[in-house]
Ligand SMILES: [Ca+2]
């Protein structure tokens with residue numbers, strides 16, 4: 279003989295299993311979007327796209343919120359926002375807009391974070407890094423201050439002083455190399471009615487460099503002009519900026535601007 283166990287009335291319970299979070303999706307950046315690069319636009323705005331992927335379930339409409347660290351406020355049009363995923367949608371794009379300014383800046387790196395979702399959960403790859411590349415010539419834009427007009431000098435044994443100006447950024451210390459063009463070098467622009475001066479007899483050929491310290495905006499260079507007894511028409515001498523070399527600065531981002539100055543040596 280054996281006893282039948284007596285099951286009471288509470289022995290049957292109904293368990294409703296809640297849909298797991300993953301039924302709505304796990305949201306994270308795609309690998310490609312973990313590190314993205316943006317540039318300041320020349321005009322208007324520039325967009326950077328970060329792709330967010332939804333894995334596992336896609337059973338609901340979801341709003342995903344994102345934010346960029348507050349330090350980016352000056353550099354991005356929006357630092358917070360959201361994107362939506364419809365039922366069944368697995369990918370959505372966060373669009374960041376880099377704003378334009380005139381400020382010389384080095385590279386800046388900002389964190390972009392997936393902050394919350396209306397359904398589902400955020401996965402491991404929830405932080406991406408946005409690099410906005412240096413803009414507006416942080417180390418300077420170099421020009422001869424006289425480059426917009428010819429300089430007239432008499433034919434004589436004289437030293438002509440010319441000024442190299444550093445426009446825009448004054449960060450870092452840089453070395454600027456300049457040189458005279460040879461008579462045979464092609465002139466960078468046309469000078470009607472004026473011949474070319476000869477190196478050696480009309481001027482001292484030079485290739486030299488000048489260093490700008492941080493915050494230094496001008497430097498002078500000297501060109502030697504010679505007198506001769508040959509009656510001639512006016513002669514031109516060209517001086518060019520050859521290159522800009524960064525001696526000390528946080529990043530290697532010198533500008534590559536070339537610039538010419540034009541001297542018109544008048545015969546007597
Ligand atoms: Ca900026």
Ligand SMILES: [Ca+2]
Nearest residue numbers: 379381413414
């Ligand atoms: Ca800028």
